[in-house]
Amino acid sequence: xxxxxxxxxxxxxxxxxxxxxxxxxxxxxxxxxxxxxxxxxxxxxxxxxxxxxxxxxxxxxxxxxxxxxxxxxxxxxxxxxxxxxxxxxxxxxxxxxxxxxxxxxxxxxxxxxxxxxxxxxxxxxxxxxxxxxxxxxxxxxxxxxxxxxxxxxxxxxxxxxxxxxxxxxxxxxxxxxxxxxxxxxxxxxxxxxxxxxxxxxxxxxxxxxxxxxxxxxxxxxxxxxxxxxxxxxxxxxxxxxxxxxxxxxxxxxxxxxxxxxxxxxxxxxxxxxxxxxxxxxxxxxxxxxxxxxxxxxxxxxxxxxxxxxxxxxxxxxxxxxxxxxxxxxxxxxxxxxxxxxxxxxxxxxxxxxxxxxxxxxxxxxxxxxxxxxxxxxxxxxxxxxxxxxxxxxxxxxxxxxxxxxxxxxxxxxxxxxxxxxx
Amino acid sequence: xxxxxxxxxxxxxxxxxxxxxxxxxxxxxxxxxxxxxxxxxxxxxxxxxxxxxxxxxxxxxxxxxxxxxxxxxxxxxxxxxxxxxxxxxxxxxxxxxxxxxxxxxxxxxxxxxxxxxxxxxxxxxxxxxxxxxxxxxxxxxxxxxxxxxxxxxxxxxxxxxxxxxxxxxxxxxxxxxxxxxxxxxxxxxxxxxxxxxxxxxxxxxxxxxxxxxxxxxxxxxxxxxxxxxxxxxxxxxxxxxxxxxxxxxxxxxxxxxxxxxxxxxxxxxxxxxxxxxxxxxxxxxxxxxxxxxxxxxxxxxxxxxxxxxxxxxxxxxxxxxxxxxxxxxxxxxxxxxxxxxxxxxxxxxxxxxxxxxxxxxxxxxxxxxxxxxxxxxxxxxxxxxxxxxxxxxxxxxxxxxxxxxxxxxxxxxxxxxxxxxxxxxxxxxxxxxxxxxxxxxxxxxxxxxxxxxxxxxxxxxxxxxxxxxxxxxxxxxxxxxxxxxxxxxxxxxxxxxxxxxxxxxxxxxxxxxxxxxxx
Numbered sequence: 014x015x016x017x018x019x020x021x022x023x024x025x026x027x028x029x030x031x032x033x034x035x036x037x038x039x040x041x042x043x044x045x046x047x048x049x050x051x052x053x054x055x056x057x058x059x060x061x062x063x064x065x066x067x068x069x070x071x072x073x074x075x076x077x078x079x080x081x082x083x084x085x086x087x088x089x090x091x092x093x094x095x096x097x098x099x100x101x102x103x104x105x106x107x108x109x110x111x112x113x114x115x116x117x118x119x120x121x122x123x124x125x126x127x128x129x130x131x132x133x134x135x136x137x138x139x140x141x142x143x144x145x146x147x148x149x150x151x152x153x154x155x156x157x158x159x160x161x162x163x164x165x166x167x168x169x170x171x172x173x174x175x176x177x178x179x180x181x182x183x184x185x186x187x188x189x190x191x192x193x194x195x196x197x198x199x200x201x202x203x204x205x206x207x208x209x210x211x212x213x214x215x216x217x218x219x220x221x222x223x224x225x226x227x228x229x230x231x232x233x234x235x236x237x238x239x240x241x242x243x244x245x246x247x248x249x250x251x252x253x254x255x256x257x258x259x260x261x262x263x264x265x266x267x268x269x270x271x272x273x274x275x276x277x278x279x280x281x282x283x284x285x286x287x288x289x290x291x292x293x294x295x296x297x298x299x300x301x302x303x304x305x306x307x308x309x310x311x312x313x314x315x316x317x318x319x320x321x322x323x324x325x326x327x328x329x330x331x332x333x334x335x336x337x338x339x340x341x342x343x344x345x346x347x348x349x350x351x352x353x354x355x356x357x358x359x360x361x362x363x364x365x366x367x368x369x370x371x372x373x374x375x376x377x378x379x380x381x382x383x384x385x386x387x388x389x390x391x392x393x394x395x396x397x398x399x400x401x402x403x404x405x406x407x408x409x410x411x412x413x414x415x416x417x418x419x420x421x422x423x424x425x426x427x428x429x430x431x432x433x434x435x
Numbered sequence: 436x437x438x439x440x441x442x443x444x445x446x447x448x449x450x451x452x453x454x455x456x457x458x459x460x461x462x463x464x465x466x467x468x469x470x471x472x473x474x475x476x477x478x479x480x481x482x483x484x485x486x487x488x489x490x491x492x493x494x495x496x497x498x499x500x501x502x503x504x505x506x507x508x509x510x511x512x513x514x515x516x517x518x519x520x521x522x523x524x525x526x527x528x529x530x531x532x533x534x535x536x537x538x539x540x541x542x543x544x545x546x547x548x549x550x551x552x553x554x555x556x557x558x559x560x561x562x563x564x565x566x567x568x569x570x571x572x573x574x575x576x577x578x579x580x581x582x583x584x585x586x587x588x589x590x591x592x593x594x595x596x597x598x599x600x601x602x603x604x605x606x607x608x609x610x611x612x613x614x615x616x617x618x619x620x621x622x623x624x625x626x627x628x629x630x631x632x633x634x635x636x637x638x639x640x641x642x643x644x645x646x647x648x649x650x651x652x653x654x655x656x657x658x659x660x661x662x663x664x665x666x667x668x669x670x671x672x673x674x675x676x677x678x679x680x681x682x683x684x685x686x687x688x689x690x691x692x693x694x695x696x697x698x699x700x701x702x703x704x705x706x707x708x709x710x711x712x713x714x715x716x717x718x719x720x721x722x723x724x725x726x727x728x729x730x731x732x733x734x735x736x737x738x739x740x741x742x743x744x745x746x747x748x749x750x751x752x753x754x755x756x757x758x759x760x761x762x763x764x765x766x767x768x769x770x771x772x773x774x775x776x777x778x779x780x781x782x783x784x785x786x787x788x789x790x791x792x793x794x795x796x797x798x799x800x801x802x803x804x805x806x807x808x809x810x811x812x813x814x815x816x817x818x819x820x821x822x823x824x825x826x827x828x829x830x831x832x833x834x835x836x837x838x839x840x841x842x843x844x845x846x847x848x849x850x851x852x853x854x855x856x857x858x859x860x861x862x863x864x865x866x867x868x869x870x871x872x873x874x875x876x877x878x879x880x881x882x883x884x885x886x887x888x889x890x891x892x893x894x895x896x897x898x899x900x901x902x903x904x905x906x907x908x909x910x911x912x913x914x915x916x917x918x919x920x921x922x923x924x925x926x927x928x929x930x931x932x933x934x935x936x937x938x939x940x941x942x943x944x945x946x947x948x949x950x951x952x953x954x
Contacts, residue, residue: 183606200603205478205498358584358603358610360479365524368608372560389557396520399492402478 017283018245020233020253021226022269025113031148033155036116042161044235045120048127049169052235057128061231063239065251067272069106070096070187070224071300071328072404073250073317076231080129082211083219092215093126093134094196094222098180098187100139101300102351103331106255107225109267111138111145114229115152119175121228123166124235126173129221133174137192140179150177184355188403189222191357202359203403226255246272250316254330258284261291261336273316280311280334291336295419299328301348302408304415305335326411341420342378342427345413349374352409363406366397370413377427387424390417439505454496454507455483463509466518466547468633469585470497473698474594480585482547484517485509493517519551527558528608530567530580538635540648544583563608571601571613572620574640574706575628579611582636588612588628595699596798598622612636623796626705630688630698641706642686646672651685654902657889658687658704659711659763659806659882663799664891665689665696665704669883669902684712684883684903695895701800708883710865712903717866717878719908733908736877737915741922743832743858748780748923757784757830757856759821761837762805764912765887766896766950767939769807769814771916772836779925784830786821787811790839801892806882810890813949827852833859836879836912838869862912878909885911886936896953898940913939 029035036042048057062077083091095118099107110118122134138146153175156162164172178196180186186195190204193215214220230252234242243251250272256279259265263285270279276298280286287293293308298315303326306313313323320327335344353371358364370393377386394414397406417424436447441454441461448457453476458465468480476498484493488506493514496507508514525544533539565579589601589612600620604613614620620628629639651670658665668688687708689700720736722729731739747753758776760769776782789811795802812818820843827833833856841849853859853872861873864881882889884905888898905911910918913936920930933939944954 185606205476205495353607356607358606358608359586361481361521361524361583364584364608364610365528368563369524369527369558369560376560383559389559392557396517396524400481400484400517400520402481 017268017270017274018253019269020245021110021114021117021229021255022267025109030114031112031116031152033116033152033159033161036114040236041116041232042120044232045123045127045161046167048124048235049167049171054128054130057124057235060239061128061234064230064234064242065239065246065249066227066230066234066242067250067317068224069226069230069254069329071101071302071326073327076223076227079211079223080125080221082209083129083221084212087219089218090133090216091129091131092218092220093122093129093131094189094192094210094215094220095122095134095136095225095228096187096189096192096222097136097138097142097225098192099142099225099329100184100187101302101329101331102347103257103259103297103333104300104329105257105259106267106330108142108145109255110225110229111142111149115149116156117229117232118149118225119152119156119162121231122175123162123173124231125221125223125228127171131221132172133176135196135215136175136177137186137196138177138179140182143179146177146179153177183357184351185357185403185405188405191403192222193220202357203405205402247314247316247319249318254315254327256315257329257331258334259331260334261287261289261339262334263288270315273314273319276306276311276313276315276332279315279332284332284334287334287336289336291338293334294337294339295335295341295344297331297333297335297344297412299326300331301333301351302326302412303328304411305344305419307419325415340427341416341423342374345374345416345424346378348409348412348416352405356405356409357403360402360406362397363401363403363409366393366406367409369393370409377424382427384425387417387421390414437501437503439501439503439507441507442509448501450501452501454485454487454494454499454501454505457501458485458496458507458509465496465509466543466550467497468543468583469587471587471590471631474587474590477586477590480521480583482518482521484514486511486514515551518547519553522548522551522553523557525583526553526556527560528562528580529583530562530578532581536581536635537638537643538581538632538648542635543633565611569613570619571637572625572628574702575620575625576638576640576643577612578636578638581634582612583634584610584612585633586612587631587633588637591627591631592620592622595627596622596624623702623800624699624798626702627689627699639686641709646685654883655690655899656883656902657806657897657899658700658707659889660701660704660707660804661795661801662803662806662808662892663696663801664806664889664895664897665700665799666692666897667700667704669708671883671903684708695891695897696799699799701798703800711881712883715865715867716906717863717870717876717909718906720875720877721870722875723871723873733910736875737918737922739875740858740860740877741919744919745923747831752831753780754782755829755831756780756782756834757786757826757832758782758834759786759788759826759836759840760811760816761839762787762789762803762807762811762816762818763837763882764811765807765882765885765936766810766814766890766943767887767936768912768916769811769816770939770943770947771913771920771933773814775916775920775925775930776834779920784826785816786826787816787818788821788835788837788840788843789818791842803892806889806891809892809894810888810896813890813894814947823848823852827856831857835859835861835869835873836863838863838865838867841867841869862915864909877915878906879915880905880909880911884909885913887911887913888936888940890953894949894953896950898936 066076067073186201191201195201210220349371353367394410398410467483469477483496486508569577602615691698790804792802862877944951
């Protein structure tokens with residue numbers, strides 16, 4: 014096995030990396046210097062577009078295309094919102110970038126802002142990441158003192174300020190329009206679309222919203238060029254991904270691997286296989302909302318399109334490994350409880366559907382399951398999916414439907430049996 | 436104009452119209468909870484979904500803007516299934532307490548459940564227990580089990596009154612409506628929340644448990660409580676009389692008129708009916724004779740007044756009659772007052788005596804406390820309160836319409852001035868104490884009990900018809916005036932025609948250009 018190329022995480026071992034001196038010493042802010050000195054904003058944008066950088070937050074939308082939706086020649090201010098509200102269960106990659114290498118994110122933010130013509134960026138960070146938020150704020154201060162932020166960056170005439178805003182603990186605020194509402198000081202309810210944030214976003218102005226890992230890739234694309242980046246991954250999904258592997262593996266943790274690496278390889282080669290000599294039962298490949306894969310379905314390449322073709326979702330790249338011996342009902346309980354708890358409650362199918370599913374699953378777990386419960390779950394999931402105001406409904410329905418469909422026998426065999434471990 | 440197809444039929448609507456409104460124009464009513472024409476689309480109830488050709492998912496009709504050539508399907512198996520799904524979710528956590536719910540009979544959840552044939556539930560779980568009786572405003576009670584989270588109430592208070600008393604608390608299935616900062620809804624427009632609520636979550640303590648909507652008949656009317664002239668419905672019970680022969684009014688609701696009041700009315704107009712219709716009414720005429728009050732039948736009372744007036748006419752002192760009208764009267768009634776007493780009796784003492792103005796606001800409420808001040812002005816009445824002495828000096832018969840003169844003068848002053856007048860008659864729907872100074876009282880109808888028209892402060896002449904029936908010995912001022920003209924034998928060829936509001940209104944339009952231009 015050849016050593017996988019490390020890009021984002023290459024210097025994570027360096028204890029002083031969060032300090033600006035260490036970041037600059039290993040080549041940090043070179044891409045920014047290069048872009049501001051030699052490239053026009055459109056050239057930066059083009060490079061990212063050509064690099065096939067897909068969003069790392071979950072939906073996998075091409076970042077360069079997204080930036081292109083910002084209306085040209087608008088007289089309104091434009092904003093960049095950095096989605097650091099990492100809340101998808103099984104996902105812990107953005108925190109590693111934020112805590113190990115905050116300047117990498119800052120450089121990505123400045124480059125992106127330069128490309129789109131933005132002078133104010135907001136980092137919406139999960140409230141629980143308090144230590145990380147402070148570290149990021151420290152890094153922002155360092156960058157400002159060094160002249161990498163603020164007015165007239167590197168004498169280029171380009172200005173940018175970054176504000177860190179802490180979330181208050183709602184999963185739904187990771188949904189981009191709920192994030193905007195929350196940032197505006199309102200209740201974090203997703204907005205009705207259209208209009209889309211690129212046209213009417215933060216404070217009613219054109220807004221780009223990108224995930225932390227997405228932006229962290231931008232400096233490398235500018236430094237090494239789009240062909241280099243594309244070459245790392247697969248044709249429509251360039252670069253590497255930081256996969257977070259958790260659950261029943263021997264070596265859980267973060268693995269930066271090329272887009273398109275096989276799921277089997279990630280689990281069995283990199284993460285050391287299933288722990289304690291157990292057998293693989295199932296994998297949730299891209300954060301909790303992605304449909305579950307059975308043990309025989311893991312020969313799938315982990316890039317956006319391949320996982321979608323396999324009937325699941327690359328999502329945030331949070332891989333949750335489930336071994337034999339874990340009742341699938343327990344997995345289902347976690348899924349059902351989470352989305353019932355996190356539904357914002359504004360639209361009918363999600364508010365009441367997630368709760369109904371949760372109540373049914375809890376009844377099954379309490380040993381009071383009835384014939385037809387699994388079909389009921391499938392029907393309820395179908396009544397939610399595609400009919401809600403924001404993607405949270407789909408995120409809640411998809412994993413339930415997949416578990417009910419793929420593990421029907423196990424779920425039904427337990428229906429008449431009381432006392433599943435609480 | 437943009438052409439699109441809804442259920443196969445071509446529809447042409449202006450650019451920017453939503454699918455919902457285009458369908459409405461084509462005569463197709465789409466089910467909805469959160470959408471309300473006064474607010475921006477919310478898109479949360481998910482009931483108005485339709486199929487649009489070329490779209491992979493069902494789309495919201497309330498927020499989707501039409502495009503040229505768009506093909507919309509409002510009824511299909513997929514659409515029906517989605518709507519049934521939404522209703523099934525709502526009903527799962529709904530208490531289904533329709534038998535004791537005030538909204539039953541006019542509840543959208545009930546109607547749609549019937550439309551989509553939902554009679555059985557697959558819900559096997561326990562329903563959430565929630566507060567059933569939360570006081571959120573002076574007359575408002577919130578039942579959180581019935582609430583379907585359409586947030587119309589919250590948006591009304593945020594967008595229309597801008598008072599923000601209500602908010603959404605918690606999330607998911609625990610989501611609930613509540614008052615922010617403990618300040619209840621008390622902004623003068625709170626009753627609109629009851630109309631806005633598509634289910635029985637917000638009920639009105641004034642209406643609660645009093646009757647059932649299906650017992651009520653609905654009449655179109657105009658609110659008489661200020662010069663705005665908000666268009667209203669008077670909901671009355673045709674079979675449950677206040678006293679034999681009358682109809683009982685149970686509630687007032689707004690009737691949408693974008694040019695006047697939109698879909699709203701204020702609380703004064705909404706709850707004013709309690710006093711206007713029921714409290715302190717004069718139900719029968721009476722005559723004070725030697726300090727004793729004698730109740731009379733209608734005909735007897737009119738005969739007495741007729742005799743007194745005829746005596747003046749016969750004595751050649753017809754101009755010794757004085758009349759204080761009020762802009763509570765309709766345009767038609769005020770016109771007859773002028774015609775009869777100024778033109779035929781030749782009296783120079785025809786004045787207007789209105790209640791003192793109160794406070795208005797920057798929304799609907801006007802400072803004037805009568806419905807027809809503008810109409811009175813157009814008919815030549817001076818809005819200033821009359822000089823008491825000028826009104827009383829040499830007067831032999833005084834006819835007061837409404838008791839408002841008592842607001843302008845101290846009792847002793849009033850008593851002294853009126854003492855010298857031989858015959859004093861009060862025509863009023865309400866007894867306020869002034870009747871003690873009078874010789875006779877004729878019980879008259881309230882605006883909800885008569886036909887006529889009011890001219891609102893902007894000069895809009897708004898006709899209306901009687902909603903409720905008054906008590907048997909009560910007549911409208913128009914009937915009283917027409918009867919007087921008849922019994923006195925005044926110009927029969929002229930007054931003989933003017934016995935209905937519509938006939939007087941035609942005459943009014945003919946004789947006075949202001950009304951002619953608005954007929």
